[in-house]
Amino acid sequence: MSDISELQSRIANALDRIGSGLDYLGQAAPESEGDTAEVLALRAQLDEERTANAQLEDRVRSIREKQDSTVETLAGEVERLTRLLATQEETVARLARVNAELRSNNAALREAISAGVAEPHLVNKSMMAELDALRAAQSADRAELDSVLGELDAMIDAAETGGA
Template sequence: MSDISELQARIANALDRIGSGIEHLERPAPEEAAGDTAEVVALRTQLEEERTANAQLEDRVRTIKEKQDSTVERLAGEVDRLTRLLATQEETVARLARVNAELRSNNTALRDAISEGVAEPHLVNKSMMAELDALRAAQAADRAEIDAVLGELDQMIDAVEQGGAGDA
């Protein structure tokens, strides 16, 4: 029984020590509390600085993304415009080549008829019509080229005006 009493006393002493240790942990020493508070304040300051930096970076990323999106839209519009211009140019060149081939063919037939001493009025008319078509095709090609140059000038003027408006 003395062993039990002795064990009870040891357990009671251990519990007392644990209790005093817990009280000591709950109430930090004034020196430690000041050190912890300064460290906590410093850590909170660093955390706020990081949050501010993170918010600034998110704003910059958002701004860059918006700028990139607007640039992509502008370039897509430019590609569409240039594609239409190229299609018009190709169509005009094809028409000009077709009409010139017809003109050469008619002129060859007319030369052959004249060399044989046979002047056929329908060959002369056909040749004149082919020549008129060639002139119209050449005029259309010139007009398409002028439209292309004017389109480029308009783009340049718009770019300068937008650049000037951004400086104001």
């Protein structure tokens, strides 16, 4: 990109020099037919340089537009992946919390059973923790499926965009 900018700058400087030379030649009366031919040749070169400059400007513009669209696409992808990661982290944290509670309740239930005391509230608490663990696992599975579906949608969109 810097090469294009440098070339564009050099061409613009050359055009300025040619233009100032033409202005000088336009003010001075041509002395002979050789001078007129030289002026015509310089004008032809000036027109060629202007055309080349316009083509370079079009190329630079198209490169910038392509770069901007690529940046927008990548920013959207980063945003989508960030949301997906946040959902995954939330699900994993919930799953870890529920599993820790389940281990704690099971340990308390084992102690009560070894002591020969059957406490119904410990059984209920353990069952509720197990249900929460199952729900958290189901939620984790759902989040994983959503991420796979999101990736598939992104791949399909990319394939449709690339194929079109």
